[in-house]
Amino acid sequence: MTEARLPRPDSDEVHLWKVALDFAPMAPTAVLETLSAEEHGHALRFRAEIDRTRYVVRRWWLRELLSAYVGTDPSELGFIRGPYGKPRLVVPDVGWLRFSLSHSAGVVAFAVATGREVGVDIEWERRDFPVDQVAWKFFTDDERSRLGRSSSVERVEAFFALWTRKEALVKLTGRGLAGSESSPSKGPLRAEATCAPSLCLPDVREWSVCGFDAGLGLAAAVAVEGDHCRVPATTRELSLAAMRGRDSARALPTVTRFGWDRVQPTGHRGNQSTGPRPGDVASL
Numbered sequence: 001m002t003e004a005r006l007p008r009p010d011s012d013e014v015h016l017w018k019v020a021l022d023f024a025p026m027a028p029t030a031v032l033e034t035l036s037a038e039e040h041g042h043a044l045r046f047r048a049e050i051d052r053t054r055y056v057v058r059r060w061w062l063r064e065l066l067s068a069y070v071g072t073d074p075s076e077l078g079f080i081r082g083p084y085g086k087p088r089l090v091v092p093d094v095g096w097l098r099f100s101l102s103h104s105a106g107v108v109a110f111a112v113a114t115g116r117e118v119g120v121d122i123e124w125e126r127r128d129f130p131v132d133q134v135a136w137k138f139f140t141d142d143e144r145s146r147l148g149r150s151s152s153v154e155r156v157e158a159f160f161a162l163w164t165r166k167e168a169l170v171k172l173t174g175r176g177l178a179g180s181e182s183s184p185s186k187g188p189l190r191a192e193a194t195c196a197p198s199l200c201l202p203d204v205r206e207w208s209v210c211g212f213d214a215g216l217g218l219a220a221a222v223a224v225e226g227d228h229c230r231v232p233a234t235t236r237e238l239s240l241a242a243m244r245g246r247d248s249a250r251a252l253p254t255v256t257r258f259g260w261d262r263v264q265p266t267g268h269r270g271n272q273s274t275g276p277r278p279g280d281v282a283s284l
């Protein structure tokens with residue numbers, strides 16, 4: 001155990017963090033040694049080097065961030081996934097910690113909460129995104145007609161504001177696309193609300209959702225179980241200095257490539273000391 005370096009969020013607040021993935025937090029070897037064998041295996045499934053590298057770097061940051069909250073070495077953290085893929089920290093089994101992450105266009109955002117489920121989504125507001133086709137499939141009549149009344153530039157922004165709210169909610173429930181038959185994403189959601197009023201869902205007592213600022217060109221939203229939750233208007237930048245203290249503050253080198261063949265994970269013990277729980281089908 002090391003000492004927790006970040007205070008856990010109060011029960012009525014969410015912490016939001018973001019970091020750019022194209023800068024290496026550490027030397028590539030040190031990054032790879034922090035990850036589990038499963039994470040190595042997952043990384044190898046990406047065809048494009050940039051996707052693989054971004055995956056590795058975001059897993060590294062996830063471990064570094066959660067480690068700062070729970071006071072365990074990053075390489076010793078253990079996760080399992082829910083039936084539709086939502087990851088959960090099980091080693092150490094601190095009980096209180098809930099988190100969600102989302103990445104887009106080389107940026108990753110993390111949401112951390114205490115004792116209440118959370119879902120976060122960020123999306124690059126691509127001007128060439130087929131807004132109308134996707135809205136036709138996933139949005140309600142009212143939402144579509146609201147989009148239809150906007151100019152083309154506003155339409156992209158309005159679309160992503162709503163889309164990220166819906167995705168954040170999907171991620172809160174942990175169901176994802178595979179479990180979306182009764183998904184809240186297909187129900188109405190008030191895009192214009194800064195914080196939607198609590199609504200009832202079948203398996204989540206009530207929830208709140210709101211947008212936040214993740215940077216230029218990105219739409220972002222976070223959904224939280226329950227109501228009366230304080231959500232910051234903008235994210236905090238993740239940095240080694242924030243995680244490990246001032247001595248670690250330094251310029252980050254651009255990630256070029258990792259030595260995949262040479263480096264094997266070492267010293268990782270997190271996944272071996274616990275078995276899956278009911279409802280969890282895969283470990284990572």
Ligand SMILES: CC(C)(COP(=O)(O)OP(=O)(O)OC[C@H]1O[C@@H](n2cnc3c(N)ncnc32)[C@H](O)[C@@H]1OP(=O)(O)O)[C@@H](O)C(=O)NCCC(=O)NCCS
Nearest residue numbers: 084085086101102103138166167171174175176177180185
């Ligand atoms: C699960 C899902 C939400 C992931 O979203 P995405 O935009 O592809 O990717 P993001 O970067 O936002 O999130 C990826 C992270 O979500 C987490 N995640 C994976 N499955 C998840 C699930 N079922 N629930 C919550 N979080 C999940 C993981 O941490 C993953 O990170 P990793 O790649 O490092 O493991 C997406 O695959 C999905 O099923 N979406 C539902 C689609 C839909 O019905 N949309 C309607 C909206 S109107």
